[in-house]
Amino acid sequence: MSARKFAADKLLWETLGRWKRSSPELDRIQFLKTVPFFDRLSNRQLKTVSDIMFERTYDTDELVFEEGQPGAALFLILDGKIAIEICRETSTTHLAVLERGAFFGEMALLDDTPRSANARALEPTRTLALYRNDLNGLMHRYARTACQIYRSLASMIGDRLRSTNELVQMKISTDTARLE
């Protein structure tokens, strides 16, 4: 191979590599890799998931969803901060403040039961949304990928159930001790 051809090839591959490294698609896949929800997925599977996700941008104080609305999608925070809060007539209780890499509204992937809290952007925030029926569609086309996501979801719900059980146990033992 001539030196000129070799140099041209090198230049081409470098350009392609740079383009690939800086492509939003690759960035998104790199981001998804860091989310515990998708940690079991390969790059190829992450690409499939990334293709069905919607990117949304929220202004400060803008609601992502409201308490009581039917849930339809899971949200992942790409940039910014989201407050999960419950509003009552007189007060607002902040349950959590979520940052980049966190996810919320995951129960919407199971059914359309109403949201249990509000999600509000605390600053300009970018999110990725995964719609329930798109995940169901993935089940038919890429069953292994969808199963792994559902498995992650199940284990996460299991963890929450365990911690809730522990809390209840603690509460019961505290109440019993108080009664005695």
Add this chain to the structure above:
Amino acid sequence: MSNGQNFEENERERKVRRKIFYLIFGTLALISGGFLIWKLSILILPIIVGALLAFLFRPVKDRFRVRWLPHELQVLCSFALIGLVLFFAFNTLRKHIPDEEQKLEFKVRLKYKLNERYRQLVAKSPEGKSNAVTPLIEKQAGPLMDKINQALELNPEERSLFLKYAAGYNGKPPIQSKFVDYFRANQNTGEYVIPEKTPTSTASPTTLAVPAPAQPPAAEEGTNLESKISAWILTPLIFLFLGFDNGQIRRFFISLVPNRYFELSLTVLDELDDAIGRYLRGTLLECFLVGLTLTLGLVLLGIPVGIAVAIGVVSGLLNAIPFLGTVIALVIGVGYALIAENVTPLIPGLNPNDLALYVLILVVIVHVLDDVVFQPFVLGSAANVHPLVVVIAIISGSLIMGLWGMLFAIPTVVVVKTAVATFFKELKDYRII
């Protein structure tokens, strides 16, 4: 003024600007969209048909999944599969589409047989007595028969062509002699109703002749036809490109939706897609079942398989037009039964001379089966539209777009009904209204 107040003021101004922008943009989009639709109305139907076909065949495309194959190749493979099936179907059907000679023969046979049946119907007894109903039939059906005869009359060109075919023409064997006899008999068929001479019918030399309606120039007609054909080239293109779409179109439209309506729009689109898809595919399946039942019935009545399939396909497709589909199936079926010869029903005990009556009974049975079994089984409550709405929609459809309008009337009504119902339900669920 503090920074916070400044920010709030800016935000408020931005919101007002945004509203004005959306309003102007929306108005401009509406005006330009309306103008384009008005100017390019010839493209609407091909686009709708292409989009509809892509929508109907989406499950086939979705089902055809090979993990290691790129999406575009998968789509091409599934289209090739559909194309292959359609090619064989059309090729089979094409064999039964009559050519020029068969069309002439068919016209001659139909005219002869219809007149023969009519004469049998109004024939007097050997004693020269006729029953009470005969004059009534003659009075009512006579003018109709005259009109039919006029419509089935061969023009001079067709007559000379028929005579050429009768002697063997264009490398084809001569037409059977009995059809030539029919042709001769048809020449002698007179009018059943003798027109009364009215003063207006005898035009005086001073009466001005009514000018014939202006015929469109041949060149203009040709250009119209050409533009219509070139518009239909869009159909396969739309079908192909929508087939290649991997959710990008939906993604684009969802990206335009404000955040507040994001989940709502996803849900509404999905439910609409589901409901409309179920209805359209259900209708297709229903049409197929009706066509199949009719074909089987006609084969059992002794009609040749090719003809039975052709009648079944046409009736099945037209079954998408409520009421009228059945009437058309009846007309085609009974029309053929009237001219059919040497028919031997597969069901024992049936008299071949009463074939038209059996076809009538068959069409009624198929219609009842469609109403009682196919529609509830295949469509469920998806097509729950009031009969009055159906009639109004069909008439409106025919006024706007002719036969295509009639075909698309009910799907349009169902789509609009589902869209409105789903949209309002979801708006309430999301507490927007």
